[in-house]
Structure formats: structure tokens, C-alpha cells
Amino acid sequence: MASAGPLDEIRTNSASAYRKGQDDVAQQRSRKLTQSRLLTENDIDALAVLEYAAQDILQKYHAAMRQMEVRLETLDQDLKLRQRRNPIHHIESRMKSIPSIFEKLERYGKPVTLESMEANIMDIAGLRVIVSYVQDSYDILDYLEHQDDLTVVTVKDYIANPKPNGYRSLHLIVKIPVYFLDSKEEIPVEIQIRTIAMDFWASLEHDLKYKAVRCIVGVDSDAELKECSRIIEDVENRMQVLAAALDSGTKEKPRAGAVSRAKMLDLKEELEWPEGQTPDGPSIAPLMGQPGYFS
Numbered sequence: 001m002a003s004a005g006p007l008d009e010i011r012t013n014s015a016s017a018y019r020k021g022q023d024d025v026a027q028q029r030s031r032k033l034t035q036s037r038l039l040t041e042n043d044i045d046a047l048a049v050l051e052y053a054a055q056d057i058l059q060k061y062h063a064a065m066r067q068m069e070v071r072l073e074t075l076d077q078d079l080k081l082r083q084r085r086n087p088i089h090h091i092e093s094r095m096k097s098i099p100s101i102f103e104k105l106e107r108y109g110k111p112v113t114l115e116s117m118e119a120n121i122m123d124i125a126g127l128r129v130i131v132s133y134v135q136d137s138y139d140i141l142d143y144l145e146h147q148d149d150l151t152v153v154t155v156k157d158y159i160a161n162p163k164p165n166g167y168r169s170l171h172l173i174v175k176i177p178v179y180f181l182d183s184k185e186e187i188p189v190e191i192q193i194r195t196i197a198m199d200f201w202a203s204l205e206h207d208l209k210y211k212a213v214r215c216i217v218g219v220d221s222d223a224e225l226k227e228c229s230r231i232i233e234d235v236e237n238r239m240q241v242l243a244a245a246l247d248s249g250t251k252e253k254p255r256a257g258a259v260s261r262a263k264m265l266d267l268k269e270e271l272e273w274p275e276g277q278t279p280d281g282p283s284i285a286p287l288m289g290q291p292g293y294f295s
Contacts, residue, residue, distance in 0.1 A: 051098045064178050064187035065093055065125035087136040092128040122173045123190035130199050133240050137170045137193040151175040166229030169194040197232045
């Protein structure tokens with residue numbers, strides 16, 4: 001038998017290092033992959049080495065995810081200063097696990113290699129952006145499209161065209177430049193933009209689909225979930241119209257006599273009014289905080 005070479009030794013050590021303390025993860029990966037084909041011991045060893053080596057690649061995607069999250073937070077703060085509102089309620093982030101990446105490559109019939117992983121899996125890094133109104137989803141897409149160093153690769157509009165089960169969201173793949181010591185790479189990040197109401201529906205749908213609701217006699221859970229999605233969409237549209245009307249009314253018709261609290265305090269410091277009086281008559285101090293007087 002030929003003696004083990006340096007490469008074989010590296011593979012053995014890498015596999016051992018990976019497997020130490022990772023038995024549960026390895027078993028989970030093996031169960032998923034063996035659904036489509038039977039893995040030999042050599043296959044499992046090769047996948048363990050591959051998974052260990054993929055950790056370096058994941059660092060790039062993690063850096064891209066963090067940079068994109070900062071972009072969105074900066075955008076939200078700028079909108080707060082300019083428009084006096086934060087369209088982004090909150091942002092969630094996640095990195096796809098290596099076992100799930102390998103399983104997805106298998107499911108798509110792609111080679112399970114590092115090169116294939118980077119070429120075929122666009123959602124290794126992902127962000128979920130939760131916004132207040134439907135229009136906010138499209139506004140954020142528009143803002144991102146106008147950033148000249150970003151590339152919007154794909155847009156899947158499940159808001160205008162919901163999935164058959166009622167799922168609604170705006171899915172983007174955006175490439176962002178990431179600078180390393182001696183190179184620059186454009187790395188894809190998946191961005192899901194949805195409203196608070198859409199996220200509420202998706203979270204409960206995800207929970208319910210793992211329960212035996214479909215088996216209950218007289219309950220069509222698929223139809224019920226789809227109907228709930230339709231009701232939520234109707235409520236969102238009505239809220240959007242209401243928000244637009246209120247915003248328009250505030251801009252076009254300021255309340256007569258309305259004065260900001262800051263301006264009121266400035267005037268009070270500049271003028272020595274008699275106690276309980278203003279230049280125009282009785283003090284309006286008792287009315288401070290009442291609707292129609294201070295914004």
C-alpha cells in the first residue's frame with residue numbers, strides 16, 4: 001500500500017478538525033444529502049474537507065452582508081432627517097449554513113464544489129428588511145437602484161404577484177463591492193423587503209405548515225392562509241391610502257395658529273411677558289400639548 005502523501009495528511013487532519021464537536025451537524029448534512037443518493041465513506045470525508053475549506057469563503061459573504069446592512073441603516077437615517085420618518089422598522093440578517101448550501105446544490109443538480117457554490121447560490125448572505133407600508137418596499141428598491149456602485153441583479157415581485165399560498169414580499173439579489181487587502185469583489189446579497197403585516201403572515205404560515213392543521217376534518221388550511229393574506233393585503237392598501245392622505249394634508253394645510261414647542265420656548269425667553277399673559281392676550285400655556293397648538 002502506498003504511503004499517505006502530504007495532501008492525504010492534510011485532508012485527514014482537516015476532516016478530523018471539522019468532525020471534532022460537529023457530529024450532529026455532519027449527521028444532519030448526511031441525512032439531507034442521502035435523500036437523493038447514497039454516500040460512501042469517501043464521499044462523507046470529501047464533503048467534510050470541503051465544508052471546512054468553505055469557511056473562508058463564507059467570511060466574504062458575511063462582510064458583504066454587514067456592509068449592505070450599514071447601507072440600509074444609513075439610508076433609513078437619511079430619510080428620517082429629510083422626511084421626518086423611518087420607513088424601515090427593523091432589519092434581520094442571516095448566513096446560510098454550509099450543510100444547507102450543499103443540500104441546495106444537490107437539489108439543483110449542481111456540482112458540490114466551492115466554485116459551484118459561489119457561481120450558483122445567490123442567497124448565501126441574506127437580509128430581511130421590515131418596512132411600514134407597501135410603498136416603502138418599492139421606494140427602498142428605487143434608492144438602491146440609484147446607488148452607482150451597487151448592481152441589482154434580479155427582482156422578484158411577490159407583492160404584485162403573490163405566490164400561490166399567499167406569500168408576499170419583494171426579493172432582490174444585489175451585488176455590493178467588498179474591499180480586501182489587495183482586491184475588490186462584488187458579492188451578492190439577497191434582500192427580502194416586506195411590510196410588518198407581510199412578515200406577520202409569513203411567520204405564522206411558517207409555524208402552521210409544520211403542524212397537522214391540514215389533517216383536521218373540515219379545515220382547509222391552505223385556503224384559510226391564502227384568504228388571510230388577501231385580507232391583510234386589503235388592510236394594508238387602506239392604511240397606505242390613509243397615510244398618504246394624512247401626509248398630504250399635513251404638507252398642504254398646516255393648522256392655523258399651530259406653533260412648534262421649540263419656537264414657543266424661544267419666544268418666551270426673548271420676551272418678558274407678564275405672568276399668565278402673551279402679547280396677544282391670555283397665556284396659552286395651559287393648552288400646551290393639546291392637539292392643534294403644538295406639533
